[in-house]
Amino acid sequence: MNTDVENILTLISAAIFADKRIYASEVDSFIQSAGSLEVLTRLAPRLSEAKLISWYEMNKDEVRENLSTPYFKDWFYELLDALSEIPEKQSIVEAMRDVAEADGEIHVSERALIVLAERHWGLR
Numbered sequence: 001m002n003t004d005v006e007n008i009l010t011l012i013s014a015a016i017f018a019d020k021r022i023y024a025s026e027v028d029s030f031i032q033s034a035g036s037l038e039v040l041t042r043l044a045p046r047l048s049e050a051k052l053i054s055w056y057e058m059n060k061d062e063v064r065e066n067l068s069t070p071y072f073k074d075w076f077y078e079l080l081d082a083l084s085e086i087p088e089k090q091s092i093v094e095a096m097r098d099v100a101e102a103d104g105e106i107h108v109s110e111r112a113l114i115v116l117a118e119r120h121w122g123l124r
Contacts, residue, residue: 001055005044007082008092009034009055010063011117014076015099017064019107029102030056033095039088076113080120089121 012034016026031052034040040047066075083089093114100110118124 002043004083004086005040005047007079008037008040008043008086009052010059011079011083011092012037012095012099013056013059013063014067014113015096015110017060017067018100018109018113020068020109021103021107023103025102025104026099027056029099033098037088037091037095039086039091073116076116077120080117084121089117090123093117093121093123 013030016022016030031049034052035047035049066072069075083092086092096110096114096117097106100106100114106114115124
């Protein structure tokens with residue numbers, strides 16, 4: 001899988017784990033948001049629902065672990081820097097927001113992730 005695709009999926013899935021609670025609605029939103037994200041359709045045209053579920057299952061522990069380390073910001077900013085040339089940054093942030101809102105509320109940790117991404121990319 002393309003590195004940009006991996007990084008985008010990692011950013012979006014980080015919104016699932018930011019509040020340390022995992023809801024099925026957030027996982028469903030991740031699959032739906034990632035599946036319909038134009039940049040991902042361009043970079044990985046064959047990214048089916050089954051592939052997204054598989055990616056999630058294979059990467060969830062690593063994403064969760066990276067979010068809980070003291071070096072979280074270094075990891076997160078590296079992801080953002082790696083995607084600095086992607087023109088669809090706003091749609092990636094919107095996908096993160098969709099996942100964060102999927103459980104009916106945006107936790108302060110989820111909001112912080114979104115704000116960090118927006119500020120780092122100059123969207124805010």
